Amino acid sequence: MSTVTKRMIGWIGGFISIALMLSFRDAAAAEFVKNAAGFPIHAPRPWEWWFQPPSSPNAKAIDWMMQFVLWIMFAVVALVGVLLGIVMVRFHASRHPVPTTTTHNTVIEVLWTVVPALLLIVIFVPSLNMIYQQSNYKHRYMTVRVIGHQWFWEYDYLGAKGVDFTSYVIPPNQLKPGEIRQLSVNHPLVLPAGKKVVFQITSKDVIHSFFVPSLGVQRYAIPGQYWRQWTQIDAPGVYYGECNQICGLNHDNMPIEIVALPMKQFQAWLVEAKKDAAQGNVPKVHKYEVLAEAAAKAASLSHPGVALASAAPIAASQ
Ligand SMILES: [Cu+2]
Numbered sequence: 532m533s534t535v536t537k538r539m540i541g542w543i544g545g546f547i548s549i550a551l552m553l554s555f556r557d558a559a560a561a562e563f564v565k566n567a568a569g570f571p572i573h574a575p576r577p578w579e580w581w582f583q584p585p586s587s588p589n590a591k592a593i594d595w596m597m598q599f600v601l602w603i604m605f606a607v608v609a610l611v612g613v614l615l616g617i618v619m620v621r622f623h624a625s626r627h628p629v630p631t632t633t634t635h636n637t638v639i640e641v642l643w644t645v646v647p648a649l650l651l652i653v654i655f656v657p658s659l660n661m662i663y664q665q666s667n668y669k670h671r672y673m674t675v676r677v678i679g680h681q682w683f684w685e686y687d688y689l690g691a692k693g694v695d696f697t698s699y700v701i702p703p704n705q706l707k708p709g710e711i712r713q714l715s716v717n718h719p720l721v722l723p724a725g726k727k728v729v730f731q732i733t734s735k736d737v738i739h740s741f742f743v744p745s746l747g748v749q750r751y752a753i754p755g756q757y758w759r760q761w762t763q764i765d766a767p768g769v770y771y772g773e774c775n776q777i778c779g780l781n782h783d784n785m786p787i788e789i790v791a792l793p794m795k796q797f798q799a800w801l802v803e804a805k806k807d808a809a810q811g812n813v814p815k816v817h818k819y820e821v822l823a824e825a826a827a828k829a830a831s832l833s834h835p836g837v838a839l840a841s842a843a844p845i846a847a848s849q
Pocket residue numbers: 679680738739740774775776777778782785
């Protein structure tokens with residue numbers, strides 16, 4: 532096989548791989564596993580090549596930026612690769628035994644300074660835009676204080692007196708149908724869909740990190756400091772994240788589960804939660820129709836994507 536043929540095969544293979552990656556992404560974005568209430572489950576899926584499908588304005592901006600920079604990078608790598616290939620073939624010692632003594636070429640030097648500078652400007656403008664978008668906390672609907680602990684999360688609904696509860700991972704041997712191993716929690720954070728929510732993030736002990744990729748949320752939780760971040764969840768659904776700052780022995784046991792409810796259902800839940808809090812009880816966050824219905828019907832769910840717990844406990848099936 533000639534060198535040219537091999538090179539051709541290499542290039543064609545490369546393009547086919549990229550096309551495949553893109554088609555995987557489109558296929559992945561199109562389908563969600565749904566819980567029994569019809570709410571899509573936003574969790575990592577096997578063979579996911581790209582970011583989780585973005586579900587908030589922030590996540591969409593991040594996703595767009597990632598692809599924008601990726602394609603610029605792809606073009607730069609392709610150009611440099613082709614030039615390198617040409618040099619290697621044309622100026623190979625066998626074809627070109629006497630090396631040239633050229634040391635300067637003004638046109639090329641100006642080009643390889645100006646073109647990268649322009650590329651940086653092209654990247655700089657939208658990224659600055661994104662920073663401004665992400666630091667705009669105006670017109671919020673509500674604020675939730677998120678407190679990291681070793682090893683669980685605490686959610687304090689500011690403005691809803693007493694609504695402040697902890698959220699623990701469900702141990703693998705206690706998973707119920709429809710729950711996801713190391714992602715489902717006993718008390719999920721309940722939020723309204725379609726409204727701007729500000730998180731006020733801090734920690735009681737060590738540094739944690741509040742990370743929900745599909746919502747474009749990621750902030751360190753640092754003792755003695757409040758860091759903010761906002762999100763606006765596009766549609767009702769269940770969104771999963773994890774503490775992504777190594778915080779000790781059970782770092783992997785502090786996932787984040789956010790249930791985004793339609794406005795009416797959220798308000799109904801909040802009324803209940805306030806009543807519970809007034810009676811000195813932990814708000815029963817599972818006591819709303821969506822999750823109850825989901826738990827009841829989830830046994831019938833089957834999907835190759837998210838590894839939902841089956842009716843039999845995991846420990847028993849192993
Ligand atoms: Cu942590």
